Amino acid sequence: MTRVVLLGAPPGQIGSPSPGGRPVSPADITLASLPGAPSVYGRLLEQLASLDPEPITIARPADAPAFRRHSRRVVESPDVAGDLRALADAVEDSTDNLLILPARSLVHDELIYQINKAKRHALALVVREERHPDAPVEPPIEEAVPEIGQKVIEGLPQRTRAGRGRIISVGTAYHAVTRPNMALLGPLRLHQRHAAVLAEAARELADMAHLFGPEDDVAELLVLGLVRRGVSVGIRGRRDLFYRRIHSQQEADEALAEMAGFDEDRARLNHAVKGADGFFTTFFVSTYSRFIARWAARRGLTPNQVTLISIFLGLLSAGAFSTGTRWGAIAGAVLIYFAFVFDCVDGQVARYARKFGVLGAWLDATFDRFKEYAVFVGLAVGATVSGQFGDGEDIWTLALAALALQSVKHLLDFSFGAANRRRAPVPLPTLDLAVPEDRPLREALEERKARRNSGIRNLLKLWTRAGKFRPVHWARKMIVFPIGERFAAIAITAAFFDPRVTFLTLVIWGGVATIYTLTGRILRSLA
Numbered sequence: 001m002t003r004v005v006l007l008g009a010p011p012g013q014i015g016s017p018s019p020g021g022r023p024v025s026p027a028d029i030t031l032a033s034l035p036g037a038p039s040v041y042g043r044l045l046e047q048l049a050s051l052d053p054e055p056i057t058i059a060r061p062a063d064a065p066a067f068r069r070h071s072r073r074v075v076e077s078p079d080v081a082g083d084l085r086a087l088a089d090a091v092e093d094s095t096d097n098l099l100i101l102p103a104r105s106l107v108h109d110e111l112i113y114q115i116n117k118a119k120r121h122a123l124a125l126v127v128r129e130e131r132h133p134d135a136p137v138e139p140p141i142e143e144a145v146p147e148i149g150q151k152v153i154e155g156l157p158q159r160t161r162a163g164r165g166r167i168i169s170v171g172t173a174y175h176a177v178t179r180p181n182m183a184l185l186g187p188l189r190l191h192q193r194h195a196a197v198l199a200e201a202a203r204e205l206a207d208m209a210h211l212f213g214p215e216d217d218v219a220e221l222l223v224l225g226l227v228r229r230g231v232s233v234g235i236r237g238r239r240d241l242f243y244r245r246i247h248s249q250q251e252a253d254e255a256l257a258e259m260a261g262f263d264e265d266r267a268r269l270n271h272a273v274k275g276a277d278g279f280f281t282t283f284f285v286s287t288y289s290r291f292i293a294r295w296a297a298r299r300g301l302t303p304n305q306v307t308l309i310s311i312f313l314g315l316l317s318a319g320a321f322s323t324g325t326r327w328g329a330i331a332g333a334v335l336i337y338f339a340f341v342f343d344c345v346d347g348q349v350a351r352y353a354r355k356f357g358v359l360g361a362w363l364d365a366t367f368d369r370f371k372e373y374a375v376f377v378g379l380a381v382g383a384t385v386s387g388q389f390g391d392g393e394d395i396w397t398l399a400l401a402a403l404a405l406q407s408v409k410h411l412l413d414f415s416f417g418a419a420n421r422r423r424a425p426v427p428l429p430t431l432d433l434a435v436p437e438d439r440p441l442r443e444a445l446e447e448r449k450a451r452r453n454s455g456i457r458n459l460l461k462l463w464t465r466a467g468k469f470r471p472v473h474w475a476r477k478m479i480v481f482p483i484g485e486r487f488a489a490i491a492i493t494a495a496f497f498d499p500r501v502t503f504l505t506l507v508i509w510g511g512v513a514t515i516y517t518l519t520g521r522i523l524r525s526l527a
Contacts, residue, residue, distance in 0.1 A: 002116060003096045004052035006044070006103040007186075007218050008059030008067055008074075009083055010247065025059075026104035027066035029252045033260075040246050041103050042070050047112055048099075057103055058086045067103070081209035083218045084202040092199030094192055100222065101187040104246045106255050110268045111241040112187075113354070120234035121191035124167060124223050126160065127153050128182040128237060156183040156245075157215060160223075161438070167233045168445065169438040170224035173213030176437050182235070185243055186219045194231050201225025204433050228441070230430040240267040269294055272352040278477045281484035285344050292341070293348035303353075303360045306346035307367065313339035314371030318378030321494065324386030333495035336375055340487040343368060368483060369410065375490060376403055376503075383499040398503035405510035409481075409517060416521045457527040481513035 008026070026040035034043065041057075048055055057074045059067045067074045075086045091098055099116055101107075115123060159171035159180045170184070171177030190198060205221050212221070226233050242259045246252045272293060273286045296306060317335035320328045346364060350356055380399040384392030429444030466472045478485055489509065493502040 001096045002051040002099050003091065003094045004048050004055035005087055005090050005098065005100045006041075006055050006057040007083065007087075007100065008041075008057045008063060008103040009077065009080075009218065010060075010104075024248055025063040025066045026246060027063070027070060029104075029246055029249050031106075031252060031256055033253075033256050039070070040106060040252060041067065044103065044105055044107075045070055047107070047109055051099060051112075051116060056090045058083050058090075059103070079209065080212060080216065080218060080221075081206040084206035084209070084221065087218070087222070088199040088202040088206075091195045094195040097192050098190040098195060098198070099187070100190070100219065102219065102245055105186065105243065106246050106252070106259065107187075107243045108241045108259075108262070108264045108267075110264055110271070111238065111243055114241075114271065115187055115189050115236065118189060118234070118236065120189075120232075122194060122226060122231050122233040123189045123236055124219075124233050125185040125187040125243060126162065126167075126182045126235045126237060127156070127185055153183045156185065156217075158183045160184050160220075162235050165234055167223060167227050167235060169441060170220055170227060171438075172211075172216045172221065172224065174208070174211035174436055175224060178438055178442060184217070184220050184223060185238075186217070186245060187243070188219060188222060188233075190226075194226065197229050197231060198222060198226060201229050201433070208433065225433065228431045228433055230428040232428055240270070269352060272348040274347070278482040278484045279474045280478075280488045281344060281482070284488070285341055285484065289341055289344045290348055290352075293345045293352050296345065297349050297353040301349065303346045303350040303355055304357070304363060306342055306349055307360065307363050310339050310342035310346060311367050311371060313342060314367075315374060318371075318374040321375060321378035321499075322381040322385065324382035324384075324388075328382065329494045329498075332375070332378065333491035336487055337491050339371060340484060343371075343483075369406075372406065372483070372486065373403055379490075379494065379499040379502055388498065389500065395499055395503065398500065398507060402503050402506035402510060405507060405514055406486075409510065409514050412514070412517055412521060456523050460523060460527055479513060479516050481509050485509075 026044075027042070029040045030037050031040060031043060038046070045055070054071070054073050057067050057071055058077050059074055061076045061078065064074050064076045075090070077083045077086050087100070097116075099112075111125075115125060159177050160167060160182050161169040161177050161180050162182055169177045169180075171180060202222060202225060205225050223233055240262065241264065242255075242262045244251075244255045244258075246255060269290050273290050274281075277286060313335050317332045317339055320332035320335055322328075343364070346360070350360060376399050380392065380396050383389050383395040389395050429441060429448060431438070431441040431444075467476055486506070489505050490502055493505050
């Protein structure tokens with residue numbers, strides 16, 4: 001479960017006011033073109049029902065009756081200070097993860113799902129101003145001038161500074177931020193371990209509420225408090241999904257028209273494909289496997305059933321290879337390719353249909369190896385049966401060498417991942433909320449960066465930066481010999497050559513991959 005808190009108060013001067021001079025309550029704004037013409041607030045409650053059937057809404061006394069028509073858990077608050085204290089009371093004892101967002105949010109279901117399932121312990125939705133290629137490069141910290149962002153992006157003030165995938169500084173009417181480069185949209189996802197930190201920061205900010213201006217937003221203040229408490233808050237843009245805060249009926253009508261231009265199902269399907277796949281998987285499988293996944297999901301096939309199809313095709317491939325004939329080798333190559341296609345499809349079905357399970361994860365990880373090793377055996381048996389290589393002893397030696405190399409490589413991957421999960425995170429610098437400028441925080445980050453720099457670390461950074469060039473990026477993906485490249489190598493060499501060439505390819509490429517992986521793991525451990 002997730003504890004959801006909705007911020008019902010209007011964000012001061014932000015947004016288009018109603019004819020009465022203030023934004024209309026989202027419980028009174030209707031989405032006329034949607035089935036049933038729900039209100040903005042009512043639709044949001046429906047979207048969040050699977051996460052939290054009774055979210056807490058913090059609202060102004062004048063708006064509370066409209067909110068109570070839809071929800072029982074409405075907390076009245078007269079001002080920003082009251083909002084912050086009410087939120088602190090709502091989250092400080094939480095044993096669930098937190099999702100905080102404005103009650104006037106018009107958002108795709110898929111975006112809510114992605115924010116809530118993010119691996120980051122803290123994540124904020126942002127919108128970034130596009131930087132012109134000819135814009136001047138940012139000056140060094142000594143020349144940077146703190147300022148409160150005056151630019152506005154989609155009705156929101158740009159006064160958030162982010163870099164390296166996380167928020168560095170947030171500004172308010174009191175807190176200056178150096179060279180802001182984006183605006184916070186509102187939604188904030190937080191792991192339960194940070195609930196007490198958020199509550200403490202919210203109460204301290206409530207005591208400082210007299211320093212804030214009418215344009216200061218509670219969501220911005222919360223992120224400010226987290227960042228200055230040393231919590232790493234990651235950033236996420238909307239990408240191909242829709243989010244907007246609604247302040248009036250006119251805005252709702254315009255936003256619905258804009259939202260209709262987004263294909264949420266296509267975005268959901270695209271996000272079902274892993275973003276870090278290898279070259280072969282990206283260009284020769286995922287270009288169409290996602291559509292097979294959608295077809296399978298809509299017909300009720302489960303990820304485990306697709307995994308069983310993949311295993312079956314893998315075993316058929318091993319059987320075809322074991323015949324020792326040319327047509328058997330070609331059939332085995334085709335079958336192992338489609339075994340890998342369905343190996344990708346099972347994960348895509350799980351992510352598209354949102355059907356996850358421990359059994360499925362175990363089956364996928366275990367039987368990937370089982371299929372691969374069964375194919376090794378099938379190739380060796382086929383080479384022996386054909387009589388082309390005498391008694392086949394040399395082929396079996398190569399097969400065992402290929403199997404051993406892959407086993408060692410998998411051991412390196414899993415053990416390094418387990419060691420990283422046990423590693424304590426490096427603490428970020430903190431800064432008292434009473435300090436108006438963010439310069440001390442930025443200087444602490446620069447000092448921390450300088451301390452951590454070493455010869456090995458700089459070498460790794462250089463190699464990481466080289467990945468910005470597409471040829472280097474794909475070369476790095478291929479050199480580790482991921483499963484897509486391994487199955488492709490088996491299929492191509494077995495179909496056009498003979499098992500000895502296949503095993504030599506696996507041993508040579510696998511050996512290079514093992515050395516590269518081991519070297520990288522050692523360097524990263526030392527750094």
